[in-house]
Amino acid sequence: MLDKNGIAKRIAKEVQDGFYVNLGIGIPTLVANYVRDDIEVEFQSENGVLGMGPFPFEGEEDADIINAGKQSITTLPGASFFDSALSFSMIRGKHVDLTILGAMEVAENGDIANWKIPGRMVKGMGGAMDLVASAENIIVAMMHTNKRGESKLLKACSLPLTGVGCVKRIVTNLAVLEVTDQGFKLLERAPGVSVETIKNATEGTLIIEGEIPEMDI
Amino acid sequence: MINKKVANVQDALKGVSDNMTFMFGGFGLSGIPENAIAQLVKLGVKGLTCISNNAGVDNFGLGLLLQKRQIKKMVSSYVGENDEFERQMLSGELDVELIPQGTLAERCRAAQAGFPAIYTPAGYGTEVAEGKETREFDGKMYVLEHAFKADFAFVKAWKGDAAGNLIFKGTARNFNPNMCGAAKITVAEVEEMVPLGELDPNQIHIPGIFVQRIFKGEVFEKRIEQRTVRPKIT
Numbered sequence: 001m002l003d004k005n006g007i008a009k010r011i012a013k014e015v016q017d018g019f020y021v022n023l024g025i026g027i028p029t030l031v032a033n034y035v036r037d038d039i040e041v042e043f044q045s046e047n048g049v050l051g052m053g054p055f056p057f058e059g060e061e062d063a064d065i066i067n068a069g070k071q072s073i074t075t076l077p078g079a080s081f082f083d084s085a086l087s088f089s090m091i092r093g094k095h096v097d098l099t100i101l102g103a104m105e106v107a108e109n110g111d112i113a114n115w116k117i118p119g120r121m122v123k124g125m126g127g128a129m130d131l132v133a134s135a136e137n138i139i140v141a142m143m144h145t146n147k148r149g150e151s152k153l154l155k156a157c158s159l160p161l162t163g164v165g166c167v168k169r170i171v172t173n174l175a176v177l178e179v180t181d182q183g184f185k186l187l188e189r190a191p192g193v194s195v196e197t198i199k200n201a202t203e204g205t206l207i208i209e210g211e212i213p214e215m216d217i
Numbered sequence: 218m219i220n221k222k223v224a225n226v227q228d229a230l231k232g233v234s235d236n237m238t239f240m241f242g243g244f245g246l247s248g249i250p251e252n253a254i255a256q257l258v259k260l261g262v263k264g265l266t267c268i269s270n271n272a273g274v275d276n277f278g279l280g281l282l283l284q285k286r287q288i289k290k291m292v293s294s295y296v297g298e299n300d301e302f303e304r305q306m307l308s309g310e311l312d313v314e315l316i317p318q319g320t321l322a323e324r325c326r327a328a329q330a331g332f333p334a335i336y337t338p339a340g341y342g343t344e345v346a347e348g349k350e351t352r353e354f355d356g357k358m359y360v361l362e363h364a365f366k367a368d369f370a371f372v373k374a375w376k377g378d379a380a381g382n383l384i385f386k387g388t389a390r391n392f393n394p395n396m397c398g399a400a401k402i403t404v405a406e407v408e409e410m411v412p413l414g415e416l417d418p419n420q421i422h423i424p425g426i427f428v429q430r431i432f433k434g435e436v437f438e439k440r441i442e443q444r445t446v447r448p449k450i451t
């Protein structure tokens with residue numbers, strides 16, 4: 001079974017040379033730490049920066065340079081700043097190659113819910129609805145089950161949707177899955193996790209074809 | 218040169234009154250019009266509708282107006298950092314319209330650019346699109362979203378001049394340029410008011426035509442919401 005850093009490490013393998021990538025808050029943010037350093041990748045943050053670098057050294061943080069998680073950051077040579085409308089032009093206009101975000105629920109048809117629990121938690125969708133409505137390449141990073149042990153990979157989402165039929169790939173602490181017309185197709189198992197465990201943790205239709213390899217991370 | 222410069226925040230906010238709709242630039246606490254917010258708290262105007270990506274934190278930014286119950290309705294994309302906000306929202310004291318961040322930006326830009334509405338794919342098939350007109354273009358569904366109508370836009374820039382020209386800094390730019398000229402009156406507060414002619418016309422982000430009033434802010438606290446650092450390697 002993977003921890004959050006393990007999930008990030010596995011997703012980092014999906015990041016290709018020349019990609020512009022938008023990372024959501026939480027596990028997705030960690031992906032930046034594991035991207036191979038022999039490829040060129042630029043990270044976009046929807047609050048208006050392309051070419052994000054690591055966190056600043058203590059004493060060098062700047063209130064005018066933050067990411068979408070409101071964390072102080074730095075920029076790399078070649079970086080640029082822009083306004084929010086232009087930022088979402090990059091996103092809706094499909095100029096960003098890969099979007100990695102977290103989710104509360106994903107359905108077997110690719111629906112995603114990650115912004116609201118009616119009556120309990122309403123933080124808002126931020127840029128997630130714009131991202132999932134347009135991105136061609138969306139990877140969801142999340143735990144396979146919630147805190148109560150219930151599956152987050154469902155036949156249909158129970159929470160208010162963020163987007164419909166948009167998720168292509170999911171990386172959890174247990175598995176890598178692909179969303180297909182028939183349901184969740186199991187591609188890889190996390191180290192030491194059996195197909196049976198994944199089956200039991202998946203409420204939606206799970207397609208298992210042949211031997212399922214263990215992740216190489 | 219058409220002079221947009223006013224002496225202080227008091228003059229800059231002349232004409233604000235109860236039940237108006239205001240736009241506020243800023244993302245989190247970065248690039249927020251701190252001086253205008255402080256003055257609105259002083260003036261005590263109530264029943265406000267505020268269009269702003271976030272709602273500040275409990276004791277800063279728009280959180281200050283929330284504490285004084287001056288806000289009737291918030292139009293935002295993300296409001297996760299404010300306990301008082303959550304309390305007022307869940308108790309029904311505060312009306313909240315949550316909309317996708319890109320839609321928020323584009324509804325500002327539409328107002329600035331003279332478009333009555335725009336089509337966006339964001340939110341299609343979700344509760345955000347409920348009751349809204351939808352339309353198919355090239356096999357994909359889009360939602361019709363209307364331009365905002367606001368009385369004042371309060372924005373914050375790094376540098377400006379008496380002509381109202383503005384330059385923003387870093388990610389403090391965010392929604393600020395999109396809100397300039399998107400309301401009946403745009404009020405810009407700047408960290409530095411530079412002499413006319415000092416700003417390179419090639420480098421100006423927002424031309425003064427979009428700004429009605431500009432003043433040098435007295436205080437900019439510029440808080441960092443999530444201070445994250447890495448240790449220095451020695």
